[in-house]
Structure formats: structure tokens, C-alpha cells
Amino acid sequence: DADVTQTPRNRITKTGKRIMLECSQTKGHDRMYWYRQDPGLGLRLIYYSFDVKDINKGEISDGYSVSRQAQAKFSLSLESAIPNQTALYFCATSDSGTGSTEAFFGQGTRLTVV
């Protein structure tokens, strides 16, 4: 089983719909992240959380919200999806206790907004 699991893996939704992407991890890491990747572009940080009570905006948070339901769960919501939110979304974790910033990524969710 994957250490960082994203659901769904693929999703097609209509403009204006609310959609939630879910991420769960079994690594026991305290930090979790949501990134977005567009074709030919790198990973851009949407939101990140250093623990359950800590939520921070990343560089492209507009149009998104998150919830850290537990240390192991971090969900990303698009309140009203729009076509330019079509992208590949990645959840990631890291462990502050190791002093390393190495991130462990899920397999990604391919989201298409039509």
C-alpha cells in the first residue's frame, strides 16, 4: 500500500461544482502539502500544514481551501471549479523531526474541469 494515498486518481467535473480531493498518509509525518502541476510547469504550492492546527497559504491558494481533519488526513477543496483549475494535483508529506525537508508524494489526482 502507498504511504501517501490520494483519492480520487482521476476526476472530471463541471464548471461551478464543488469538489474535494482527499489525501491520507501512513508515514506518521506532521507536515502535509498540496501542490498543483500544469503541463511544462513545476510544482506550485497551494496550501501547507505543519500540524493539525496550522494551515498556511501557498503561492496559489485563491479558489482553493483545505482541511486538516487529523494528522494523517489533509483534503483540498475547490469551492466552485473553473476550467483553469484543470491540472495534476499532488499531496505530499514531510517529517519535521528528521530535520530534512525531503517530501514524499502521492500518486496524484488528475482533475479536469469542463
Added chain:
Amino acid sequence: DQQVKQNSPSLSVQEGRISILNCDYTNSMFDYFLWYKKYPAEGPTFLISISSIKDKNEDGRFTVFLNKSAKHLSLHIVPSQPGDSAVYFCAATYTNAGKSTFGDGTTLTVKP
């Protein structure tokens, strides 16, 4: 302002030869650098990293070089293998930031 840049979108090399992937950064606060590899339909996976107190870090076929004065790092893969064909992302961070800034990636193709 893109703080981490990978100016070569793609690189093609012959199997057995050296692959050199480059990365430039602009933020002088960055003091830790990472390389990730990504295969299609998978998430990125960590490959190798380097702290700013070093100028070289080696792990098997992979070596990362850091030139702080030029704000430049490079990843060398020797010898290159077809299984190395993937997208390589450079990332940078600084102490206590807890998050990294990524470049746009370089697609490496290693031809048999």
C-alpha cells in the same frame, strides 16, 4: 519572479554517457537543495540533496554539485541508463521554511 529555474525543458543522451541537468536560483536565503525524479502517472520521488555547506554530494551514479557564488547547481548521472528517463525537478528551501520551491522540470530521455 521564478526563484528556481531549470532552463532546459528537455535533454536527450545516449545510454552510458553522462547526463547533466542544470538548475539556477535567485534567492540567497536558500540553503538546501533537492532533486526529485518523476515518472509518468506517478508522484515525484526524492533523489538526492545537498546542503549549502557542501559543494558536492554523491550517491551512486548521481552527483549534485553546488556553486553558491553562481547560484547554480547541477545533477550529474553517470552512466545514464534508459530507466533514468523521467522528469527531474530541482527544488530549494531554507532553514526552518518547511517547504520547497520547485523548478519547472527537465525531461531526460536516455536512448538505448
